[in-house]
Amino acid sequence: MTFSYSQLFAFTEAVFRSIGCPEEDATLATETLLSADLRGVDSHGVARLVGYVRLWEAGRINAAPRVGVTYETPSTAVVDGDGGLGLVVGPKAMRVAIEKAGQVGTGWVSVKNSNHFGIAGYHAMLPLAHDMIGVAMTNASPLVAPTYSLDRLLGTNPIAVAVPAGEQPDFVADMATTTAANGKLEIAQRKGTPLPEGWAQTADGQPSTDANAVKNGGALLPLGGATGSHKGYALGSIVDIFSAVLSGANYGPWVPPFVAFLQPSANPVGQGLGHFFGAMRVDAFRPADEFKAHMDNWISTFRNAQAVEGKKVLIPGDPEREMAAHRIMDGIPLLDAVVKDLEGVGAKFGVKL
Amino acid sequence: MTFSYSQLFAFTEAVFRSIGCPEEDATLATETLLSADLRGVDSHGVARLVGYVRLWEAGRINAAPRVGVTYETPSTAVVDGDGGLGLVVGPKAMRVAIEKAGQVGTGWVSVKNSNHFGIAGYHAMLPLAHDMIGVAMTNASPLVAPTYSLDRLLGTNPIAVAVPAGEQPDFVADMATTTAANGKLEIAQRKGTPLPEGWAQTADGQPSTDANAVKNGGALLPLGGATGSHKGYALGSIVDIFSAVLSGANYGPWVPPFVAFLQPSANPVGQGLGHFFGAMRVDAFRPADEFKAHMDNWISTFRNAQAVEGKKVLIPGDPEREMAAHRIMDGIPLLDAVVKDLEGVGAKFGVKL
Secondary structure, three states, X not given: OEEOHHHHHHHHHHHHHHOOOOHHHHHHHHHHHHHHHHOOOHHHOHHHHHHHHHHHHOOOOOOOOOOXXXXXXXXXXXXXXXXXXXXXXXXXXXXXXXXXXXXXXXEEEEEEEEOOOOOHHHHHHHHHHHXXXXXXXXXXXXXXXXXXXXXXXXXXXXXXXXXXXXXXXXXXXXXXXXXXXXXXXXXXXXXOOXXXXXXXXXXXXXXXXXXXXXXXXXXXXXXXXXXXXXXXXXXHHHHHHHHHHOOOOOOHHHOOOOOOOOOOOOOOOOOOEEEEEEEEEHHHOOOHHHHHHHHHHHHHHHHOOOEOOOOOXXXXXXXXXXXXXXXXXXXXXXXXXXXXXXXXXXXXXXXXX | OEEOHHHHHHHHHHHHHHOOOOHHHHHHHHHHHHHHHHOOOHHHOHHHHHHHHHHHHOOOOOOOOOOEEEEEXXXXXXXXXXXXXXXXXXXXXXXXXXXXXXXXXXXXXXXXXXXXXXXXXXXXXXXXXXXXXXXXXXXXXXXXXXXXXXXXXXXXXXXXXXEOOOOOOOEEEEEOOEOOXXXXXXXXXXXXXXXXXXXXXXXXXXXXXXXOOOOOOOEEOEOOHHHHHHHHXXXXXXXXXXXXXXXXXXXXXXXXOOOOOOOOOOOOOOOOEEEEEEEEEHHHOXXXXXXXXXXXXXXXXXXXXXXXXXXXXXXXXXXXXXXXXXHHHHOEEOOHHHHHHHHHHHHHHXXXX
């Protein structure tokens, strides 16, 4: 079934209001969450609403958090998310980074005591409107084995970087530091198809194309897969350290799981999960017009490269932007299973889809 | 043949003095260059000395540059390398980043008008002594095809991040954003062995295991190789933009080639090649002792993970640190071809190896 953006917005906002989010927070959480559906990252959008509600039911989400700065310097801050939705904590922390960038050129904020924040790209794009480069990272539930490890010690730990351009659309890179995000495994499970090589390993560390490998005690592999997972392992580690060791959140195997049926560690090493945000004013380096003209040249040079037959060279962010332009007009298709989940959540609170 | 570090140091420093480097610069360039040999990154060490000398002979390196800040805010700067050796420009630019971090928590420096800077890891490690996290990136000669491209538009564009620990050795990640660095192809060429899949493509964009693929008009592939090169492409692009579009250096296909027999573009879009450096004071987020204790816990947790039989889980930087400890004691082995090259360079200036 296909729903208009405004239908899904009204429904989602009402559900967030129902669990006790203040009006402004409910609107913000909805915008953050639905940015994933608009951009075609269906695994991170409204399909997860039921997951957030279950975490709230389990007492693991504070619907009305007091998000605040606990420590700061002119260019840095630590933000305490007070156990709130990452969907709300994230944009509020990024506002702090943007403000600091306005004052001293750049702002860098490490966040503790938060929860899953949706897609990293949404957060990284917030500084664009201020002619700033945006950076966003988060750690996540441990599903990934470092190179040669049998233990799952990292999450899919995404990195997103957004860069403003002039005439050209902005550059927006948003990637998990694994070969594939867990959502892609779930799709293969539903379809009953094997995984490409390099995505996953079994519980005893053997390469696997079984879509259920991770479910059965195996692990996702860091970016680089079979031939060079040490680079993805290093990138995922950097995200974990910047997001959690800097802020005082949980890191590595202690990151609280997103699913409510798995308990967080009884001996946490920090508070909640962690994010890391950055904003850099372009004109803290060179005049913004000059920078944007060169970004336009960079983008058109890459876009117009000679390509493999039948293909074209894309700029990071192109597919998601095209998807968003399409879905805002023609609506957002949801799988029947997702619609059923949403109707179930709606029924709890007397909210109709 | 094996040489002691001090033998190679004296020789290299004398060569840099001979091309006109001031004494302090010659020492600094030598330390930067030889850090690669010590750490086992033989492709980026003294083997390249002849390459730097050839670039100087071609009039493309200024041996006595006036490296200076051309623009700054409290947390940012643009540094003009004045056409100098990246081996000298890099550490001088990082000093600016460290100074700014001391004042406002973090410092971020984009560099133009520079040349090849050796290994990224050396630069990223400079802030460690100040209890700061270090970040270093550089763009490089275009040898890499973006996803689906036949054209070579990016360099191997490395990213390095160094994080201080307490009792444990520091965390030092240093990686090309390609599946493999070009140096590894050169090794396969010498040995006459095929490449692993996902390293390279032919001139018409077909996957190739031919060690001469890049020489014959093909290209290196971004990290992720055959199954997901769009992520490596995005990472390499971020490095290019931060290093060159922010600073006013050349980017993409305009980056000047390292080899003297290839001419730089007649229509450059900027000056020289570009780097990007960052320094973040750990105590701009939380007390340094607290941070380091958690880094120790992070490192020992990962190092002690259950491993695939016969393997162990390494921390980024482990292999290079062990190699350096070994080579500082037992000397640095050089291939005969490298020794011959060095003797040739030495003969030009009356310097004995």
